[in-house]
Amino acid sequence: MDLIEKVVIVTGAASGIGRASARMIAEAGASAVVLVDMDAAGLTETAKDIMAETRQITCDVTDPLALEALYKTVTDRFDRLDVVFNNAGIVSGPPPFPDTDLERIRRVVDIDLTSVIQSSALAIQYMRTNGGGVIINTASTGGLNPYLSDAPYAASKAGVIMFSRSCAELHEQYGIRVNAVCPGVTETPILDKTGGGTRPEWLGPIMEHIKALSPEDIGQTVLDIIKDDNMAGEFVVVQNEPR
Ligand SMILES: NC(=O)c1ccc[n+]([C@@H]2O[C@H](COP(=O)([O-])OP(=O)(O)OC[C@H]3O[C@@H](n4cnc5c(N)ncnc54)[C@H](O)[C@@H]3O)[C@@H](O)[C@H]2O)c1
Structure with missing residues (x-):
C-alpha cells in the first residue's frame, strides 16, 4: 500500500517507536495520522513534527469503551481507515519475575496483548466492509527468545506474534x-x-556486544511492511547489529 492520502492510527505515539513511526508515516504521504496515547503532553510534542493533519486522542488502550469510541471518531471524521499500528506497550519493571505483583502482570498482558487484539478486531470489523487495510502489531524479539526476568512481557509479545500470524x-x-x-x-x-x-x-553486558536500534529503524520496517502488498500473517525481526 502506498500511504498517499491514507488515514492511519498509531498507538503509543507519545514516545519512542510510535512517535518516530507517526512522523515517518506522515512524511510518506498519509493525509491524516491519529496519535493515540495516555500521555497527552507527549502527543502534543509528537504532533509538532508532523506536517499531515493530526488528531490527538488521549486514552488508555486497555479501556474497551475508549477504544470503541476511538474507532468511531476516526471513521466518522475521515470516512476511511487504511492503517493501524498497535504499538503502545510497557514492561513489568522491577521486581523481576516471579516476584512481579499480580496487578502489574495483569497490566502488562492487558496493554501488550489484550488491547492489541481488541484494537485489531475493531479495525478488521471496519476494514472488511471498507476495502481492506493494513494492521501492524508491535511484538518484540523478547517474544521469540526466553526471557525469565520479564516472562509476562515475553509471553504477551509471543501472543502478539501468534495473534498476527x-x-x-x-x-x-x-x-x-x-x-x-x-x-x-x-x-x-x-x-x-x-x-x-x-x-x-x-542490560549493561548485553549493550557491550550490540548496537541499540533507533526508533527510526523500527519506523522504516513499519513503512516496509505497509508497502509490501504480499506480506500477511508474518513477523519481521529487526535485529541489533554486533558492536
Ligand atoms: N525499546 C525497545 O527496546 C523495544 C524492543 C522491543 C519491543 N518494544 C515495544 O515497542 C513498543 C513501543 O515502545 P517504545 O520502546 O517506543 O517505548 P516508550 O515507552 O518510549 O513508548 C511506549 C508508549 O506507549 C504508551 N502507553 C503505554 N501504556 C499505554 C496505554 N495503556 N494506553 C495508551 N498508551 C500507552 C506510553 O505512554 C508511551 O508513550 C512497545 O510495545 C514495546 O514493548 C520496544
Whole structure:
C-alpha cells in the first residue's frame, strides 16, 4: 500500500517507536495520522513534527469503551481507515519475575496483548466492509527468545506474534494484511522503565556486544511492511547489529 492520502492510527505515539513511526508515516504521504496515547503532553510534542493533519486522542488502550469510541471518531471524521499500528506497550519493571505483583502482570498482558487484539478486531470489523487495510502489531524479539526476568512481557509479545500470524487468512478474505514487527533493543524511554527509572543491570553486558536500534529503524520496517502488498500473517525481526 502506498500511504498517499491514507488515514492511519498509531498507538503509543507519545514516545519512542510510535512517535518516530507517526512522523515517518506522515512524511510518506498519509493525509491524516491519529496519535493515540495516555500521555497527552507527549502527543502534543509528537504532533509538532508532523506536517499531515493530526488528531490527538488521549486514552488508555486497555479501556474497551475508549477504544470503541476511538474507532468511531476516526471513521466518522475521515470516512476511511487504511492503517493501524498497535504499538503502545510497557514492561513489568522491577521486581523481576516471579516476584512481579499480580496487578502489574495483569497490566502488562492487558496493554501488550489484550488491547492489541481488541484494537485489531475493531479495525478488521471496519476494514472488511471498507476495502481492506493494513494492521501492524508491535511484538518484540523478547517474544521469540526466553526471557525469565520479564516472562509476562515475553509471553504477551509471543501472543502478539501468534495473534498476527493467525490473522493471515484475512488477506485473502478481505484484503486485510495483519503483521507483527519484532524490534530488538531500541533506544527509547522504555529501557529506563525496565529498571524502574534506571537501566537494569542485566542490560549493561548485553549493550557491550550490540548496537541499540533507533526508533527510526523500527519506523522504516513499519513503512516496509505497509508497502509490501504480499506480506500477511508474518513477523519481521529487526535485529541489533554486533558492536
Ligand atoms: N525499546 C525497545 O527496546 C523495544 C524492543 C522491543 C519491543 N518494544 C515495544 O515497542 C513498543 C513501543 O515502545 P517504545 O520502546 O517506543 O517505548 P516508550 O515507552 O518510549 O513508548 C511506549 C508508549 O506507549 C504508551 N502507553 C503505554 N501504556 C499505554 C496505554 N495503556 N494506553 C495508551 N498508551 C500507552 C506510553 O505512554 C508511551 O508513550 C512497545 O510495545 C514495546 O514493548 C520496544
